[in-house]
Amino acid sequence: MTGETPAVTASPAGGLAAVEQEIAHACREAGRDRASVTLIAVSKTFDAAAIEPVIASGQRVFGENRVQEAKAKWPALLSAHPGLVLHLIGPLQSNKAREAVALFDAIHSVDRPSICEALAKEIKSQGRHPQLFVQVNTGEEPQKAGVAPQEADAFIAACRDKYGLNISGLMCIPPVDQAPAPHFALTAKIAARNGLKNLSMGMSADFATAIQFGATHVRVGTAIFGHR
Ligand SMILES: *Cc1c(COP(=O)(O)O)cnc(C)c1O
Numbered sequence: 001m002t003g004e005t006p007a008v009t010a011s012p013a014g015g016l017a018a019v020e021q022e023i024a025h026a027c028r029e030a031g032r033d034r035a036s037v038t039l040i041a042v043s044k045t046f047d048a049a050a051i052e053p054v055i056a057s058g059q060r061v062f063g064e065n066r067v068q069e070a071k072a073k074w075p076a077l078l079s080a081h082p083g084l085v086l087h088l089i090g091p092l093q094s095n096k097a098r099e100a101v102a103l104f105d106a107i108h109s110v111d112r113p114s115i116c117e118a119l120a121k122e123i124k125s126q127g128r129h130p131q132l133f134v135q136v137n138t139g140e141e142p143q144k145a146g147v148a149p150q151e152a153d154a155f156i157a158a159c160r161d162k163y164g165l166n167i168s169g170l171m172c173i174p175p176v177d178q179a180p181a182p183h184f185a186l187t188a189k190i191a192a193r194n195g196l197k198n199l200s201m202g203m204s205a206d207f208a209t210a211i212q213f214g215a216t217h218v219r220v221g222t223a224i225f226g227h228r
Contacts (some may be wrong), residue, residue, distance in 0.1 A: 006137075011053070012051075012053050012054045012226070013053045013054060015071070015223055015224040016057050016059055018041070018150070019224055020131050022170070023218065026207070026208040027163050027209075029212070030211055032211065034188050036216060037058070037211055037218060038215060038216060038218075039060065039061060039198075039220060040054075040063040041061065041062050041063065041225075042065070042089065042219050042224075043057050043062050043221070044063070044066065044221060045228045048076065049078060050057070050058075051226055052077075054224065055077070055081050055084070055188065056223075057112055058067065060083060060084055060139050061083055061085045062074075063083065063084075063088075063089040063219050064086065064087075064089070064090070065089050067096040067100050067103070067164050068096075070086065071099060071211070074103065082210075085105045086103065086105055086215075087104070087105065087106040088100055088103075088104040088106065088107045088130075089108045089171075091109050091111075092110075094114045094117070094118040095118075097119050098118075099120050100130075101126050101128050101130060102126060102128065106131040106133070107119070107130050107131070107132055107133065107142075108133040108135060108171040108200050108217075108219075109135045110134045110167070111146050111155075112147075113158070113162075116158070116162070116165055119132070119163075119168065120163040120164055120165055127155070129163075131167070132153065132159075132167050133171040133198065133200050134155060134156055134159065134167055135147070135172050135173075136148075136149055136152050136172050136186075136187055137149075137184050138174060139174060140180065144173065146171075146173075146226040149190060152190045152194075153190070153193070156194045156196070168196065169191060169196045169200060170196055170199060170200070170218075171187075171200050171201065172184070172186075173185040173203075173219075180201075180205075180206040180209055180210070181203075181212075184199075184202070184209065184213035184215070185213055187199060188214045193211050199213075199214050199215050199217065201213070201215045202215045202219065202220075203221070204224075
């Protein structure tokens, strides 16, 4: 498999198995340990009935892009299945920071001072420490969240120095109409020069390429759950 075509299957469990196989293959090709890549199963728009078989197949890490949707469906799943890990992969608004810090174990969309401030406040008051990623808008698309590549170094420094946030890595979403590889390479380069070891990059269509470029977290929805 090349990784460029989503392997959509009729069952989420089958989709998960195919994605797992492709991740293992990409890791071998890249000379990487399978354990160095975390698969985030992106379950947005799918309900508990679709998610349960994926949990039953052994998947533990899930991603959602909206705080409200996640709040509606995850508390019950989390209490039924101890040990699950939930990532917020979509944009965050300051007024949702409290709920986001309470519910999620990781937040991939840190991209502006108001979010930093809100997160710092909630982390302090709740005593919860979600893993944080700064989103970089590598394609400099006006409609997309994320800091511009040329502003990333200063923003990462401000996260640490001004807001006391422990940033673990970077996240990017390449433009849909472009080859993803240069965007993954740029994200990896910015992370390296800022001493950040985690890279959240790669979706259904390009996670194998992302692994080649050092992704530590791949966010895969369609190839597991089917089309939304
Ligand atoms: C929906 C989503 C994904 C998963 O996309 P697929 O193409 O379905 O794998 C990954 N990352 C983000 C930020 C998303 O919103």
